[in-house]
Structures are given as structure tokens and as C-alpha cells.
Amino acid sequence: MDIRTIVSGVFLFTGCFFMFVASIGIIRFPDFYSRIHPAGKGDTMGQAMVLIGLMIYEGFSFVSLKLLIIVIFILIANPTATHALANAAYVAGLKPWKKGDKR
Amino acid sequence: MFDVAAIIIVLAAALVLYRAIRGPMVCDRVLAVNVIGTKTVVLLALIGFIYKRPYFLDIALVYALINFIATIAFLKYREMGRLD
Amino acid sequence: MIDIILLLFLVICGFVAVAMNDLLSTTIILGAYSLIMAIVWTRLNAVDVAFTEASVGAGITTVLIIAALSRTQRMEAQILAGGRSKKYEKYKVKRLLLLMVILVTGGILMYGTIDMPAFGNPNDPANLHVVPRYIKKTYEETGVVNFVTAILANYRGYDTLGETSVIFTAGLSVILLLRRKK
Amino acid sequence: MSFVLTSIVMFLFWMLLSEEFTFILILSGLVSSLFVSFISHDLLFGRAIDKSDIVRVHRFIRYLPWLLWQIIISNFDIAYRALHPKMPIDPCIVRFNSELKSELGIAILANSITLTPGTVTVMANEKGDFVVHSIVKGDKALPGIDIQAKVKKIEGVMDV
Secondary structure (H helix, E strand, C coil): CCHHHHHHHHHHHHHHHHHHHHHHHHHHCCCHHHHHHHHHHHHHHHHHHHHHHHHHHHCCCHHHHHHHHHHHHHHHHHHHHHHHHHHHHHHCCCCCCCCCCCC | CHHHHHHHHHHHHHHHHHHHHHCCCHHHHHHHHHHHHHHHHHHHHHHHHHCCCHHHHHHHHHHHHHHHHHHHHHHHHHHHCCCC | CHHHHHHHHHHHHHHHHHHCCEHHHHHHHHHHHHHHHHHHHHHCCCHHHHHHHHHHHHHHHHHHHHHHHCCCCCECCCCHHHCCCHHHHHHHHHHHHHHHHHHHHHHHHHHHHHCCCCCCCCCCHHHCCCHHHHHHHHHHHHCCCCHHHHHHHHHCHHHHHHHHHHHHHHHHHHHHHHCCCC | CHHHHHHHHHHHHHHHHHCCCCHHHHHHHHHHHHHHHHHHHHHHCCCCCCHHHHHHHHHHHHHHHHHHHHHHHHHHHHHHHHHCCCCCCCCEEEEEECCCCCHHHHHHHHHHHHHCCCEEEEEECCCCEEEEEECCCCHHHCCCHHHHHHHHHHHCCCCC
């Protein structure tokens, strides 16, 4: 166990934790608009964390360059996709959930 | 290490699948499938590292691109009512 | 462990996709099915099958089905919601009949698999003739690193070419059908 | 100009994916990247690149650490709200007009709002109108003026 493995493990499991929390959020939150929050943030960051952990484990090579490209693409595309989804729901006229409505 | 992480992510995807099945609206389902897609990308990268065959990353890259396309096609259908 | 969860996923997705009333939701669930199927292919080390599953199953098929849906009805016909009408009773009988047919067919197919040799046994006749050659000589004969890819694209090249042309024709006919007349 | 740049980017991407440097691979990569950029060279670099773009990229890189820090904070926020047994959320929708003009600035602001704590962009159009869904009411609902100021600084003297 050298120091690099430990650091990459920390990144890996932090990312896994955030992805898991995002899933729980998607299940628990009451309406579509609030479900977008964990999908847009938790997943983006969890995924970036896991892939950065893999990059640290791998060191500098073609593989980590590919991982970097995936991370950058996802940091751009994932918020855009959630934003597009929210836009579709907004255009369709979906009303947001208010505090006090039933879940 | 990678095995445990992969299992955690698969379980998270299982939770999201519940939302995809239950989801009261179509939008919820698309959101859930989009999230499953991002988890799939990570899972593919992890499987590549488990098997020590990092060329699996190419599939992960293709996935990251395709996941986006399907979502955008669906949204175009919802907004315009057609695809062409 | 992961494999079992993934296969369970596939079964659940299949059942749900059949049970849905809304065709758009079914399409989306099938998208999730494809995503998971590609992970299974990857775990079986069949990289290019996973590629195909990713691009055809999750990408193009979803887009094409949505394009087809945009020209037709999305929801299932209202017979289901009809309650206790005579038509509904007839529908129920028909459905039971269909279930019987499916069960019998499935049973026959399952019976057929009993004669097959055990999976992964090295002494089976299927694993004695060409498989050792594929494993040993793939790299020197074809120059391809992954031998699932080599089998698909080199040794069975004509087969794959036929499949590809079928998919290409299907794509062309879908474009012809869906193209909007100005 | 845009043709050459696009084909260079495409060819670099090809080399990255292939990882092997044999003659046949380089040749086919060259041919296919030229073909792709022949079809779609106006997509990636729509207009000519001048000096202000380089300044803008520099400013954007300086903006990134702050954004990363905000992403981390927002994740802890989401984790707290999702795991808390009572789920302390009180969503509302906020409309405002940012005075951004360029498409790039609007895109950056929309993605930044989605990634910062408590808010998600629901709609943004080219006039700079934003509709934001916030998970808490009150002061925190409106995405801070500082994000807008920061993005405006990146946008800089835009001549569009």
C-alpha cells in the first residue's frame, strides 16, 4: 500500500458515497424539479471523483488522458442534460412541489 | 478496492432503477435512465481496471457520448412533438 | 456478485417494459436495459459487442423508436381501462391463451438446452476443435489483440457482413418511411 | 482556417483513441479526420479566433477553482438534505434577468447555477432571462449576484 493507492482509494470511495447519496436523493425527493438537484450535482461530482481516483491510480499515460476527457465531457454534458430535462418539464407546464403538499 | 466500489455503484443504480420503474411521469423515467447511464460509464471504467484491460475505456467514452444523444432526442420529441 | 445483480436488473427491466401501458416509458426502460446489457457484454470481455449494444441498442434504437412514436399513438388502447365490459372479458381470455402459448414455447426451448454441453467445460466437443486454434493463433493470423473481435470480424467475417447489411437496410428503410414530405 | 483547426483536433483525438502509431492507422485517421472536418468544419469553430478569446480562456481557467469549490459545497448540501430524516427542503421557482449577451456567457452561467448549492437552471434563453428552481426559499434562493459578476468578467468586452 503506497501513498498513491491510498489517495486514489479515498477519491474512489468519496465518489461512490456521493453517487449513492444522489440515488437516495432521487428516490426520496418529492417532485421532479427537486429530483433534478441530486441528479445534476451529486452524480456529476461523484463520477468526476471516481474517475479522478482512477487517474491517480493509473499515473500519467494514455489511459489517464482518456479518463480526463471523459471527466471534462461529463462536467459539461451532465448539467446540460439535466437543464434540458427541466426545460422540457417547464415547457410542458409541470407545477413544482410546495412545502405542505403531500409527498 | 475496485470490486467494492463497483458493487456500491451497482446498488446505487438499482435504487435509481426503482425510480425509473415507479416514476409518475415520463420525465422522471428519463432522468433516472440518464443517471443510470452516467453510473454505467463509471462502472465500465471500473471494470476495465478490475480486469486490468484499460482499453475498455473506449466503450466508456462512447457511452458518455451516446447517453447524451438519447436524452436529447427524447427532449426534442417532447418539445416539438416530432423528431425531424 | 456484480453479475448476479446485473442479470437481476435485466429480468426486472424486461418484465417492467412488458407491463408498462405507455410506449414511451417502455422505450426508456429498454434504454436502461441496453445500458446494463452492455456492462454484461463487457464483463464477458466482448468489447465490440458492447460497442454495438451501446450505439445500436441505447442510441439509435431509442431515437428511431421515438421517431416512430412521434407518428403514431403513444398510449395503449383503452380496452384495458374498460372495466367489466364484454370486450374486456374477451380480451382476458385471449391474453390467457397467449400466456399458454408463450409458456409452452419457453418450455420447449428450455428442454432443448438440456442436451447442450455444460458451459465452460474444456472437454466438450464444441471446445475441442476450433476454439484452441482461435485462442492460440489469433494474434499471428489476424493481428487483432482481442479474440472475440477477431472471431467476429475475421473468422466469421461474412456472417458479420451479412448482419451489418441487414442493419443498414433496416436503417435505410426507416429513413425512407419517416422522411417528411415537403 | 476553421477547416484546418477542426481536422487537427479530430486527428489528435484519433491518435489518442488508437494509441498505436502504425502507418495504416495514421493514414486512415488522417483521411477520416479530413472527411469529418470537410462535412462539419463550421460547428466547432464558428467564427475566427482572435486575441480576446485567449484572454477569455485564461479568465475561465482562473474561474474554475472557485467553481470546483462550489461543486464540493453543493454536494455536501445535497447529501445533508437527502440523508436527513425530515428532508429539509422548501422549493420555489425564481425568475431573473442576467444582463449577459453572448451565448457562451449564458451557457457558462446556466451550468454554474446548476452546479452551485441549492439551485438548478430550469430555463435560459438568448435574451438572458433565467428561470431557476431553488431548493430553499429566502435569501439563498436567488443565485448570488457574485456568480453573475464573475461570469460577466469572463465574458469581458464581447463584441457580439
